Amino acid sequence: MAQATNTDLxxxxxxxxxxxGVIVAAAVAVLSLTVQTHGMxxxxxxxxxxxxxxxxxxxxxxxxxAILAVAGVMLIRGTQAPVAAAVGLVVxxxxxxxxxxxxxxxxxxxxxxxxxxxxxxxxxxLAILGAAAAIVAVLSLLRVxxxxxxxxxxxxxxxxxxxxxxxxxxxxxxxxxxxxxxxYAHDKxxxxxxxxxxxxxxxxxxALTAWLPRAAAVATGLxxxxxxxxxxxxxxxxxxxxxxxxxxxxxxSGLLVAGLRWTPDSLPGLPAEPQ
Numbered sequence: 001m002a003q004a005t006n007t008d009l010x011x012x013x014x015x016x017x018x019x020x021g022v023i024v025a026a027a028v029a030v031l032s033l034t035v036q037t038h039g040m041x042x043x044x045x046x047x048x049x050x051x052x053x054x055x056x057x058x059x060x061x062x063x064x065x066a067i068l069a070v071a072g073v074m075l076i077r078g079t080q081a082p083v084a085a086a087v088g089l090v091v092x093x094x095x096x097x098x099x100x101x102x103x104x105x106x107x108x109x110x111x112x113x114x115x116x117x118x119x120x121x122x123x124x125x126l127a128i129l130g131a132a133a134a135i136v137a138v139l140s141l142l143r144v145x146x147x148x149x150x151x152x153x154x155x156x157x158x159x160x161x162x163x164x165x166x167x168x169x170x171x172x173x174x175x176x177x178x179x180x181x182x183x184y185a186h187d188k189x190x191x192x193x194x195x196x197x198x199x200x201x202x203x204x205x206x207a208l209t210a211w212l213p214r215a216a217a218v219a220t221g222l223x224x225x226x227x228x229x230x231x232x233x234x235x236x237x238x239x240x241x242x243x244x245x246x247x248x249x250x251x252x253s254g255l256l257v258a259g260l261r262w263t264p265d266s267l268p269g270l271p272a273e274p275q
Contacts (some may be wrong), residue, residue, distance in 0.1 A: 013147045014081075016081075016143050016144045017075045017078055018075065020072075020085065020141055020143065021072045021073065021077075022072075022076065023136060024137050024140070026133065027095075027133040027134055028069045030129055030130055031065055031133060031134060032065060033130070034099060034129065037127075038057050056102050056105060057098070058230070058232075061095075064094065067223070068091040071085070071088035071091070072088065081144055081148060082212065085141045085144035085148075085216070086212060086220045087220070089138060089141040089142065089145065089205060090201065091227060092134045092137040092138045092141060093200075094198070094202075095131070096131050096134035096135045097197050097200060097201050099130040099131025099132075099134055101193045101196050102127040102131075103124050103127035103128045103131060105193075145208075145212065148216070159261055160209070161210070164206075164207045164210050166253050166257055167202075167203040167204060167206035167253075168207060169203075171199045171200055171202070171207075173199075174195075174245070174250075175192075175195045177249070178240050178242060179194070180245075182240070194240065198230075201227075202228075202250050202253065205220050206220070206253060206254070206257050217258075221255065222255075225251045225252075225254030225258065228246065228251040229247070231243050232244075
């Protein structure tokens with residue numbers, strides 16, 4: 001079987017990038033509606049009958065949407081496709097998990113019966129729509145990264161192995177650490193919400209850097225560090241008493257992986273990596 005030439009590969013990456021950029025742009029539009037709907041509401045048209053303020057997404061999610069929009073524009077223009085896809089993947093994966101949590105959140109928050117939100121089904125449907133849009137974006141971005149992935153060597157580099165371990169530790173330990181000291185946060189629903197909102201998107205992205213080009217891997221780590229800000233605001237996407245734990249772990253693990261891939265030659269036994 002004839003091997004793909006560099007020209008064929010470049011064409012595939014460009015085509016996948018443009019397609020992914022359009023999908024990401026559409027996802028940003030849908031997610032903007034989701035975040036606005038589930039943001040701070042006080043008797044607004046979205047939530048008639050709601051007394052007081054109630055938040056499911058915070059200001060940091062608007063910042064993440066801006067990052068996702070920039071990644072989409074870069075993909076459409078064909079600018080640094082691996083980097084843009086890696087950055088977009090982190091953010092889209094986090095919105096996919098947060099959308100699922102938000103969709104599940106409203107029934108319990110509204111209480112039994114019809115609850116206090118007369119359009120509870122609408123805002124739940126918008127959360128599901130946002131999660132679905134984010135998942136489609138994730139799949140399209142993974143396709144771009146697959147087209148630009150590193151050829152697998154005989155063994156993963158030292159930095160790659162540490163990145164995989166760091167990702168696994170974040171994915172597994174963060175929900176348990178967030179539940180410490182809170183007797184109501186050890187149930188499966190709470191732990192699952194912590195995992196979907198933060199630990200799985202971050203841990204999965206950090207582990208994936210072992211197979212990404214160096215620039216994309218560094219961008220992934222830095223994006224995880226920045227997206228840790230989504231754990232700081234005191235909103236009710238998930239009930240957690242120690243928001244700072246997710247903030248610190250996300251920030252530290254992201255910088256760790258970015259640093260490992262930024263200076264790979266500083267680690268012994270590390271083979272040369274593509275730029």
